[in-house]
Amino acid sequence: MITKNIWFVLIVLAIFTSCKTDTDSDSTITSQKDYLVFLESNNPNNTQKEAKENFEFWNEKINKEPNQFPYLGKLASSQNALFEATGNIENLKNAEAYLVQLNEKTQFNKPSHLQSLARVYISQHRFLEALELLLNAENIGDNLEASQKMLFDVYLELGDSDKAAAYLEKFKDFSDFDYLLRLAKWSDHNSDLDAAIKYMEKATAIAESSNLKSAKIWSYTNLADFYGHSGQIDKAYNFYLKSLELDPDNSYAKKGIAWIVFSHEKNTKEAKSIINKILETHNAPDYYLLLAEIAEYEGNEKEKNKALDSYWQAINNSGYGDMYNVYSAKLYLDSNPEKALEIAKREVENRPTAMSYSLYSHSLLSIGQKEEALKVLETHVIGHTTEPDALLTAAYIYKANGLNEKVKPIKKDLLDSSFEIGPLTIKEVELL
Amino acid sequence: MKSIKILLTATCLSVFLFNCSEDDVNDRNFATSPEGEPIEQFDGTYTLEDQMARPAINTVFVNSGSKDTFNTTLPADMGSAFQSSFEAKLLALNPGYTTNALGLDAATFTTVLATDVLTVSLDGTTTFFDGTNVLTGRTLADDVINVELLLIFGGPMGADNPGLTNDNVDANDKPFLNSFPYLASPW
Amino acid sequence: MKKLKIILGVGLLAVAGYFTVAADHIDAPAVMGGSSDITDYFAFQGQDNNNIVFVANVQGLLAPGSATSSATFDENVMIEFNIDTNADAVEDLVIQAVPRDGKMYFFGPYQPNSTGISSTIKSEALATSVNISQYGGAAAISNSSVSGIKAFAGPRDDPFFFDFAQYSEIIAGNATSFNNPGSDTFAGTNVMSIVVEVPKALLGGSGSINTWVESKRK
Structure with missing residues (x-):
């Protein structure tokens, strides 16, 4: 009996170590041929072109009919889309300005407009201002579930876990995409990564069955993050690729791949090349930090300092605020x-x-x-x-x-x- | 030892494959339509999220804070749930309301409105209001907003509050089609 | 302290790490709603006087171009046309429209398994299906010789016309009357539309029906 147990332990151990060696080996996961096509597609950037086209349409309309305030919401979403496509902070500030106007027009009493503005504040890490708007929206009561969902997000960011948990309970629904992704976030927050992955997979399944492109892209990149978080790098890579198939301009997924190339494969040259390619169309300060980190790993002091200079220059824009x-x-x-x-x-x-x-x-x-x-x-x-x-x-x-x-x-x-x-x-x- | 190694490799391989496999492709069972085309199974339960019948009722008559509830209250239950608040809203919008062009007093008019269904005649003209027929349907060209404004603000003769009974947008910006699908092609 | 500094010096720049950024990414997740919001509903006699046409629109204020061409129906959302034939505001018949893989499937009109908040689909009640029309292409129309039902799904011009902005200003107390001329808030914009034309014989033949449209999520 004892011998049997020892054997069992040994076998388990052997399996464990053998598996571990497998995954820890320098096995290369990425391949240029998988993603190069998406890097090349950077020019012209379709997402950016479309957002711009949208903006111009609504801008022309509101110039003709300045009293049509519903167009302000449309102008804001097109600016927000431009921000996502280009990383240009001015676009996010423009979105904010339109949404402030829209809320002024509607006396800050339309929950959906308050939520839109809160969302822009969240993007800027202005959580307290978002909180105030969302509490007002909740109090007015229309579109209530969206207010509750966003209040969960904000309380979690503000470090108020009790309130976040209470709100999560209010919109509990295991068939709801929005609930599941928040439950995933919540599980991760509580260091239960297995549960986080499980719920994010469920949310992804709903996004897939809804067949809504934006929901699928969002799910794939987030699922990829969770997989990476848990060391399942091959899966992370595949899901970044999946999101790029739907949105070849998705700089977030490209950055995820760059991280795999750097962190897992230690291929600093390729990682830098991917990031520089992203920078051609999407300009956010964090890329420079990543470049600096890679340069430091290479021991290239000069390149590191250059990247850092670029970072400081990039955030030297009051628009970034606390971001x-x-x-x-x-x-x-x-x-x-x-x-x-x-x-x-x-x-x-x-x-x-x-x-x-x-x-x-x-x-x-x-x-x-x-x-x-x-x-x-x-x-x-x-x-x-x-x-x-x-x-x-x-x-x-x-x-x-x-x-x-x-x-x-x-x-x-x-x-x-x-x-x-x-x-x-x-x-x-x-x-x- | 060798056999164990082989065994272990196999185990790891399967673990790896399992981890790597994409979400299982849903196996969908196919049934057949009346026309013999294969169709997919449509299972699952669908739950009410939004509803609508007459235009702009929720926008105009439902108080803020109750709009979610109105959207998920079954029409058969709407009358008892919303008639009184509709009546209060009507009198708030038009404090001088007595009756309207249909001869309905506030209570009667809001009783009709609160049960939000669209009545459609199967026997002839379908229109929201064409001067003769009232609430026998809604065509694309009906100026439903003007009809509603007239009934809310226009008083018994339709002549009260002239600035509020016509939004001066009287037709669509693109001609409708005479045949299916009737709506104009997109811009 | 000096040693600490040396240690710190190595990883000082490791601030752009993988999940640090990812956590930011997940900061502002989308709220999915909106894909089930109904913007408008019509029911009228068809070009063939023996038929009734139902029109349900979702996703209003779509700009022409990419905003319209990239608009899709949420495949977890059913659009259900409810028909009450005996004036009790409870549906006696339903027509259910469900999108899947580029097609819209139409079931009914048939007596639903249950009335009210929840719905299921009787697969045998499939009447017709139609390819969801592509923006810029011709309208795809199905015309079922078996059921006599015509169907369309896809982007159209928004048929609604209303000076919504001025109306809101009046309600908010900022204005006392409409403008003349007014301004059509929905001019030049598109919606996602579902149109189904049904023989009156399938709806009771004569008299009146009450109808309303619902969006229901799986």
């Missing part, structure tokens, strides 16, 4: 820790999430307050999130406080998330 605060704060951790602390404090005030506290504790460490950092970490971060980024911060803080025995399990977890955190960070984890 890139967290990224910038992380960059300041070393060069200007006081500034990082200042941003982190504001983040904690605006969004008291575990991730905000993680940033706050990290900036405390950077200014040399390691005990205070530890206090914040243990009160607000540990036990509240298992995001690798927060774990890494935790490891630094424990280490700085001489708590090496606490670093060990974190190090192991982080090494297991190697795909997600990327090869540059892994170098650092290995030094822990």
Whole structure:
């Protein structure tokens, strides 16, 4: 009996390690021939062309009939689509301006218009303003379920898990796409990645049976993210490709592929080439950070600094507001820790999430307050999130406080998330 | 040891394949239509999300905060649920309302409106209102908004509140077709 | 501290990591609704006086061009034409239109399995199906010789005409009368339309019916 058990354990172990070796090997998942066609299709960018065409139609109409305020909503959606296609922040600000006008025209008493404006605020990380609009919309009562769904989103962003959970319960419906994707988000928030994937797969099945292109694209990219999150990189890759088949201009999916090429395959040259290709049509500051990260991994200081300069230049646009605060704060951790602390404090005030506290504790460490950092970490971060980024911060803080025995399990977890955190960070984890 | 290795490889391979497989393609059973064309199975339960009969009733008469409810209340239950709020709304819109061109007082008129169904004659002219026939259907060309405005604001002779009884948009911007599918081709 | 700095120096730029961005991406998920909103409903005698035509429109204010050509019916949503033949506002017959893979399938008119909020489909009640018309192409029309039912589904000019903006201004107390001339809010825009023409004989033959249209989601 004992022998049998031992054999069983051994076999299980053997299977486990053998499988592990399989997936951890340098097996190449991506292939240029799968995605090159989508990179080339960048010119001309169809999504952008269509959004522009839409905008021009409604703009001409409202110029002729300035009192037709319903057109303002249409103008806003076309500007929002342009923002998604180009990354140009001006388009998002234009959408906001149209929606403010629309809500003024309707005395801020039409829930669907309030929701549209809230959505634009969420995109800009202006969660408190979104919250106020959504609570008004909820109070008015029409289109109630959409208000509740968005209130869940906002409360989750604001770190109010209790309220988020209460709203999630209000629109519980396992056949509803919107509910399932939020349940997936919620499961991920609670570090239950298996459940998150399960519900996102269910939501995807509904999107597929609805056969609505936008819902399918959205589902595929998010499902791909979750797969990547759980280390199922081949599946992530396939779903990015699936979304590109529907929308060859989808820069988000292209970026996901670039990350696989960099993080899993360590092919820095190809990853950079994909990102540079995306940048030809979609201009968002985060690409420069990715380029900087890759350059640093290559040890190319000059290229890294160039990419960073581009980042600072790109966000030097008041339109971005708080959107890139967290990224910038992380960059300041070393060069200007006081500034990082200042941003982190504001983040904690605006969004008291575990991730905000993680940033706050990290900036405390950077200014040399390691005990205070530890206090914040243990009160607000540990036990509240298992995001690798927060774990890494935790490891630094424990280490700085001489708590090496606490670093060990974190190090192991982080090494297991190697795909997600990327090869540059892994170098650092290995030094822990 | 060798056999175990082979076994293990097989296990891993199947795990891998399982992980990699795309969502199973739904096997759809096919039935046959009256014309002999193969059709798919249409199973599942469909649940009410929105409904409509007469134009603009929800927009005009349903109070904000009740629009979701109105959209999912069965017509047979609408009268008791909405008549009184419709009447209050009518009198708020037109405080001077006595009767309208159909000779209906506020209670009677809103009783008709609150049960939101469109009555259609199978015996002849179908129109929202053509000067002679009233509420026997709705054609594409009917200026339904003017009819509703007239009945709400126009008073017994249709002459009251002249600024409110005609939106001065009297026809579609593209001619309708005389034959199926009747609606004009898209812009 | 110095050592820490050195350690930090390595991964300092690892701020653009994979899921950090992904979490942002998931920040503002779409609310799916809208694909089931009915914008308009018509019922009238057809060109052939023996028939009644039902028209249901969804997804209003579509701009010409790509906004119209990329508009599709949600395949989880059924459009149900309800017909009450005995004046009790309860449906005695239904015509159900269900899109799938580029076609619109029409069932009925038939007596539904149950009335009210929930509906199922009797597959045997299939009357006809029609290819969903493509924007810019000719209208695809099915004309079933067996059931006598004609069907269409796809983009059309929005047949509604109304100065919705000025009406709203009046209701909001910002204006006291309509403009002359008015401005047709829906001019030059398209809708997704479902048109079905049915022999009166299948609806009771004579007298009056009450009808309304519903969108129902699977």
